[in-house]
Amino acid sequence: MAQVLVVEDDPTIRIALVRGLTERGHAVASAPTGLAGLEHAVGHRPDVVVLDLGLPDVDGTAVLRMLRGVSRVPVVVATARDDEAEIVAVLDAGADDYVVKPFSAAQLDARIRAVLRRAGGGDDPHDTEVVVGALRIDPRSRQASVDGRPLELTPREFDLLHYLAARPGRVVSKRELLTEVWQLPYGGADKTVDVHLSWLRRKLGETAQQARYLHSVRGVGVRIAAPEISAPDGN
Numbered sequence: 001m002a003q004v005l006v007v008e009d010d011p012t013i014r015i016a017l018v019r020g021l022t023e024r025g026h027a028v029a030s031a032p033t034g035l036a037g038l039e040h041a042v043g044h045r046p047d048v049v050v051l052d053l054g055l056p057d058v059d060g061t062a063v064l065r066m067l068r069g070v071s072r073v074p075v076v077v078a079t080a081r082d083d084e085a086e087i088v089a090v091l092d093a094g095a096d097d098y099v100v101k102p103f104s105a106a107q108l109d110a111r112i113r114a115v116l117r118r119a120g121g122g123d124d125p126h127d128t129e130v131v132v133g134a135l136r137i138d139p140r141s142r143q144a145s146v147d148g149r150p151l152e153l154t155p156r157e158f159d160l161l162h163y164l165a166a167r168p169g170r171v172v173s174k175r176e177l178l179t180e181v182w183q184l185p186y187g188g189a190d191k192t193v194d195v196h197l198s199w200l201r202r203k204l205g206e207t208a209q210q211a212r213y214l215h216s217v218r219g220v221g222v223r224i225a226a227p228e229i230s231a232p233d234g235n
Contacts, residue, residue, distance in 0.1 A: 020105025133226030
């Protein structure tokens with residue numbers, strides 16, 4: 001059971017979501033405005049927040065940015081806005097997932113469980129540390145480092161990096177990443193993958209033009225590989 005906060009201004013939708021998630025075993029609280037939701041999230045520290053964007057007082061994206069300033073609670077954005085630029089902006093602001101209305105309580109429940117699994121970390125005793133060059137990823141502790149420097153990764157960034165690092169040298173398609181990392185079996189926006197890869201590159205100290213670990217393969221996907229070591233000059 002998870003402690004869920006639903007931030008939704010439409011009373012009909014809010015009541016339906018509270019009822020549907022409660023029937024699926026969650027403890028659900030709700031708020032009709034962005035500021036009320038932010039206050040509840042900070043004061044009660046729910047396990048996950050379901051956040052609408054079209055709120056009457058403060059736009060949901062602004063609420064998300066304010067929440068990210070004080071908390072790393074997983075956030076599933078649930079909204080009628082389906083524009084790709086809007087989706088990228090929300091992911092860039094720190095959302096963990098995005099679902100477009102109309103959707104069923106069962107689908108939202110599945111999204112909630114998925115983000116909680118990612119945030120909670122792996123507890124499989126057979127999970128072992130993955131090493132690619134000077135990049136080290138421990139799925140048990142959900143910690144990663146490069147060149148001995150700890151990486152501050154969001155749950156999604158960690159899952160993406162771990163998925164790629166567990167397949168060194170293999171080109172992984174964006175569709176596969178959307179299916180396996182984002183749990184979107186019917187596809188999604190490739191831009192979502194591009195945005196997260198950009199964040200990872202920045203944290204790894206590289207760019208798409210000067211790649212060290214993450215190498216894009218045009219029209220196919222991305223692969224991870226250890227940096228090549230240049231041979232020293234000599235006779």
